[in-house]
Amino acid sequence: MADFVGFNSLDSLIDATVPKSIRIDKMELPIFDEGLTEAQMLEHMKDLASKNKIFKSFIGMGYYNTFVPPVILRNIMENPGWYTQYTPYQAEISQGRLESLLNFQTMITDLTGLPMSNASLLDEGTAAAEAMAMCNNIQKGKKKTFVIASNCHPQTIDVCQTRADGFDLKVVVSDVKDIDYKSGDVCGVLVQYPGTEGEILDYEDFIKNAHANGVKVVMASDLLALIMLKPPGELGADIVVGSAQRFGVPMGYGGPHAAFLATSQEYKRMMPGRIIGVSVDSSGKPALRMAMQTREQHIRRDKATSNICTAQAKGLKTIAQRVHGLAGTFAAGLKKLGTVEVQGLPFFDTVKVKCLDAKAIADAAYKSEMNLRIVDQNTVTFTATSLAPEVQNLIPSGLARESPFLTHSIFNSYHTEHELLRYIHRLQSKDLSLCHSMIPLGSCTMKLNATTEMMPVTWPAFADLHPFAPTEQAAGYQEMFKNLGEMLCTITGFDSFSLQPNAGAAGEYAGLMVIRAYHLALLAIELEKENLAVISMAFLLLESRGDHHRNVCIIPVSAHGTNPASAAMCGMKIVAVGTDSKGNINIEELRKAAENNKDNLAALMVTYPSTHGVYEEGIDEICKIIHDNGGQVYMDGANMNAQVGLTSPGFIGADVCHLNLHKTFCIPHGGGGPGMGPIGVKKHLAPFLPSHPVVSTGGIPAPDQSQPLGTISAAPWGSALILPISYTYIAMMGSKGLTDASKIAILNANYMAKRLENTAGIEPEDVAKRLMDYGFHGPTMSWPVPGTLMIEPTESESKAELDRFCDTLISIREEIALIEKGKADIHNNVLKGAPHPPSLLMADVWTKPYSREYAAYPAAWLKTAKFWPTTGRVDNVYGDRNLTCTLLPVSQMAEEAAEATA
Template identity: 75%
Template sequence: MERARRLANRAILQRLVSSTKDHSHSRRLSRVSDSFARAKQEKLIGNNRHHACNVRSRSISVEALKPSDTFPRRHNSATSDELINMAQTCGFSDLNSLIDATIPISIRRKEMSFNTFDEGLTEAEMMLHMKSLEAKNKCFKSYIGMGYYDMHVPTVILRNIMENPAWYTQYTPYQAEISQGRLESLMNYQTMVADLTALPMSNASLLDEGTAAAEAMWMCSNIHKGKRKTFVIANNCHPQTIDICMTRATGFGIKVVAVDVKDVDYGSGDVCGVLVQYPGTEGEVLDYGEFVKEAHSHGVKVVMATDLLALTMLKPPGELEVDIVVGSTQRFGVPMGYGGPHAAFLATSQEYKRMMPGRIIGISVDSCGKSALRMALQTREQHIRRDKATSNICTAQALLANMAAMYAVYHGPEGLKTIAQRVHGLAGVFALGLKKLGTEVQDLPFFDTVKIKTANAQAIADVARKSEINLRVVDGNIITVAFDETTTLEDVDNLFKVFSNGKHVSFTAASLAPEVQNALPSGLIRKSPYLTHPIFNMYHTEHEMLRYIHRLQSKDLSLCHSMIPLGSCTMKLNATTEMMPVTWPKFANIHPFAPIEQAQGYQEMFKNLGNMLCEITGFDSFSLQPNAGAAGEYAGLMVIRAYHLARGDHHRNVCIIPVSAHGTNPASAAMCGMKIVSIGTDAKGNINIEELRKAAKTHKDKLSTLMVTYPSTHGVYEEGIDEICKIIHDNGGQVYMDGANMNAQVGLTSPGWIGADVCHLNLHKTFCIPHGGGGPGMGPIGVKKHLAPFLPSHPVVPTGGIPAPDKTQPVGTISAAPWGSALILPISYSYIAMMGSKGLTEASKTAILKANYMAKRLETHYPVLFRGANGTVAHEFIIDLRGFKNSTGIEPEDVAKRLIDYGFHGPTMSFPVPGTLMIEPTESESKAELDRFCDALISIRQEIAEIENGKADINNNVLKGAPHPPSLLMGDAWTKPYSREYAAFPASWLRVSKFWPSTGRIDNVYGDRNLVCTLPPE
């Protein structure tokens, strides 16, 4: 029966191929099919050889008795025969010969050693190890608040988004035609924020509330064109927010003043903006109506940090005429996770749309004139505008924004308000009970946080801790208690026992409930509607919610479908074993400001991870605080800045950046107040060393830093990198290495060995944290010993930098939580621990081999732009399409869109060289998948040739028409000069499994000229 089914399927495939009208295309299909079959056959032969060897063996070896669930062989995705085959295709006898020819001998390192994890844990051992760490964490009931709350993640969202690789392995939605699902969800997010804040525009997420406030501060400065240098922060803001703004302000030359709300003074005429919290960090709800008017009368912009759940009951900031609103959506269905990742937001008016940080999702039209979504205003990105950028679009938390948006969709406006009223009611019951106990409670209105005055705050907190309860001690006489969605009446009764000091409590929370009324002043109660769009009022049952999530999921290409070959972005396997601990309760449900003794599992993991990262990089210390690659860049540069200042070198502000460095570098340097000097490259893509030497000498007295990416963004191991580092050091500077290309370094060389002083690591690239459709990420920084005292600190939980004997201080706070997005660190930790030192080294070698193999297969069809001294590339390579523009009108975008028809996401377009594609295969893609992608590009090259030789029209051809969605292919009219089948099925494998784009090519210009970033009314 099975054989008959296979024969029938083969016959159907042959009929479909033979029915193609374009016979030259049929031949191409046949060649692609043959190539795919050969790859499968090679793998089968290799497996059969292995099987035959086992059959002939008569004795049982020790190796045969070792566990079979070793991880590297699953991750590195190549048999020994395939490794030899690919190396020989590249002209080398084996893998090691290719590596020796590729990496300069002067920077090759000795073997890594991880001690406990040197051999790599098996997957089963890893699970046991993570369970042991989880057991060392303690999930006390936390009433700490300060922007972090426990909540219930709806299980339909937990299982179908947070734990679903079809959502967490997507890339940033640059190819909108295969990203319509998450773009709709992010549009829901923007609409949710805009509705609740009553401001017309929102972005699609930022990193956390503190950094969002810092972005708003920079917006206020830009609105005044930098002419006003003072930013005022009310001291009712969260302490981490205040510290982040102070840290960020130093690079911008802004003076931050923190004062009581009632003492804000605009008399200097130098104030660009003021930040307030609503509700305040200690719970108070103030009426800011007159405050905002007073600020505006002095030309000062008002920024308000707020809580979206509170805004279901409170008068929204937009109705108070606030200019910019920021906050976190964490309590909308995203676990606390000991600090993150969580999606922050920023909302403002249309007037400031081009100053807004982060991504904005907008509505445009596709080639058929139908409405479609895309990322709007993409020219704000750092890698395009470099030091002139107003935003780092990479700083987003798309996966968490999608969870928060779905939380609002699932509960709807009434459901959210019910949760808010319940939380507010429980806080009211608690406040009333304390008054009955004779405890003094502040008389200001509150939403969820009750402020208590007491003779000995710490003593009460200690009693609470014995009952596994965490309270916030503000000072010796003030405690706050913040309530959340998970709080119950029984929890309130337990709090009464704590505050009664062991005495009998004559009442219960339930008995007090009828006496409690809304404690909010009538003038601040929300009367305006929100979340009125049908999407927020349709999917309130699990069945409907499940279908909605899967309907959106089906529109998006992810690693579930095919390789995503983006150069510089390293889209590699996010293994299930690595992902599982993320949702375990004792990792997910810990407050970031809980006492350290309650997070000993986390602390042990941080220590182990830090030690392994030090061994990998050759550095002496690590900070895990930066919660994105861009945040890591910024933090690393600020550490260098602090080092120079501590030595009295206040004048050192010149940053040399080669054009081959990672595209985000110039904007990060500009954020630190550095003057940027660009250095060119030679014809081979290497840094022009003589130009660098001249620049370093010219700026010797002011030289601060060199920012360099290695291997370069051109995909080349530069021979003179150690000399480059020496030149910078000889002229008084420090070397900052961008970690974007660490996947080509691990185990083979290292930043510290090469000569760098600082490096950030994109854990979402080299160390397997999923991209999540555009976030989360992590950017920890490693430093040499002399820079360790300057690592980031934190005002609530001390971390990182240590004041040196000469009173030098750390750089300050970079992210809102002490250890950044701690909840995703188990992913990288598990990856490194399971791979072991040898597995990681083999991963780097295999990634390099696969890039060279692909470059070799493609070089006769497309020029490969840069190569190293021995003709090889690093872990990525660039193919040059510039010659096609004049001869055929074909540009990189056309090739990327046509690749969608073949079932692939396009490579990185026009970066770092305009008119090119940068391709990175990673070690975790199989040879068969590499061949399939190469076959697609070769087939596309033949389609370009048909334009060159006049067989296809230069303006109306299959590349210009791509991608081809079902709505176009199934339409009544077909006016294209090529067949529908030619458009839809350019390769044989598509007959078996076809990923369909949901729209035609989207008009970028229309979307920017007609910016709409919230759901249109229906």
């Protein structure tokens, strides 16, 4: 392959590709330098697992013991046909997971009583922060105060407070009964239902009062409680947020979990995240796709919103009633004992107890391997999550749910394991995943997710731990965090890591907030030197005006589109710099921008290698320019897989970098998530890494001091349950293996580029859709350069698979040539007609100017192994104009399909 590209060895190709000025001699990991075998790795993980102690958890606070049905565990969570898919941007080969997401949205709308729901938020805390941003946007930024009731979970409050800084919002935390809107400056209010200490309050009058004062109401809710409680939508809430963890997802020491946000039709275009909608395909047949603005957030750049299963109603009612019954039984027992005071307010599953010595009670429970929540020195809470005999329903009649839910046939059709298994498999068969072929998406790095890496994720010792359990019960996790942090420091050239950000975009945001906190600290020192007396007043002004002194962020136009979105969320002013004739950063334009803004320069955001996949010369000079003008260098880690073992962000000159563990370090994309985006920093930034209000965290290795920027995610270590994947990948690869992976990734990309150098395309979408007929996923389209395809083969793919994909593109090029030569109709041809699902090919009437066989089998290998697209080309415009984001009755779908065809 190297010879084909024009080099006599792999190393000579690498020497010619990676600039000598940034090459490192050798990378040596502090542990696992030689790399472990799969058997050794599993033994090591078993040893770590044995150090985690799984006590009975009655902590609650948004995280609950749950049961994952084995049919779901084996056939979804442990199934590469589900966890290796890419985000469903190509709807025609993603209908299975799109249907599962539409089911999820329908469930959320049913339970919350609001008509619109999204399907891609990270956790309850960040969902609440997104709702806060929505309230700000609804008021067009004219009201700058957001009120949070003190009965919200503490992690939710802290995440909102951190996020508010970037929006120049003031957060006020108040007891529900003391909330008022006299200032006239309140854009929204957040309350918890039920409250964090268990109480159920009737918010109907509270919401009417808020609305009378022009204030939007956000309600954080527990889905299981909403089985028995009046839905927030019926109470008048404008936005409802929460986590779906309780519906069968392991606690996993913090995640990953699916959060949600539901709202009214009025605010649908302000919703964050992904929304799945119903549309039609080229034959008028109902089809699903990602709706509205969420299809490609990076196109919107600084205007983007941040990126940052089944049970029938009767079964859910039984579970909810039993949980409520257990809590009631516990409360009744305590009242009989008479030695403590039980909260008098209604509750669903959490009982608040007043006592003389909360710690003594919690310690006694601890000795019996039970974890309680200590609220203060005289208060503990107990949250029921297990099954118990039904007892009296203690929920007041005025707050009891009367409206039906989950009435659609999809929730009432699969009552046996056989039926559910077959439904899961039917959905899976509609989706193209890495089980079928390579997914050549540029910048997304769809690489091997080795089975051994995936195995520990579902072990109970990792899956069943509450994120707020005492850290001594999580010794295995803590050892893994320490080892992982040290290895990531070596790989990146940084001094400390935070594992808290639970997505790539969250990592971007966290990295910029670290830089912001650092500049604020420097400003405080400057002020202190000048006049001690003005410090408090200066910070008051800083926080109220958003005048953070160094707030300019330089971003090349070639950068990832999430970069300007993240900078905008941090309250930074964006200065764009262009590229030269080769598409590389224009260094002289960047130098001028840095010098012109030297008094206010906060940061540069740069992707390396570039978004085009090129190792740009002069990256070290670029870093020096920024530092000379008082700024910090933020490196986007999207292309870190081309640096590992060859160079590093820290060596190049970056101060902070986030890592997409789901790209470089093998966490599966899972059809759009979950991911992790930990950030590495140089020593001077380490004190500002995020912490947490419940379990104190910081950098790994720990910095000497801590001035944390705030809280980024609801859980202390983000989605901790998927960290074993990256940990085992790094440990098994070892130093040489990781370096070789980078070299092979570079080789594969250059080999493919050489094979395809004489091809050209028409419209990228046509090529992507025709690729489906050949059994491939389309590459990244029209980004970062319009009219192009960006392909990344990764180091995981064999030469045979690379050749098969190249042969496919060359074949498509020949199909394009027929159009160019006038031998195929410019509007009615095999590319414009793609993809070709069985329903189209087997129709009674065939009017295409090319044969059915050629449409279906353009290459010989397809006759032995064919992945069939489910639908014809999906009409996105129709779907946006007729936006429907919940399941339709079967009869209505048939009617709409007939109308669309007509």
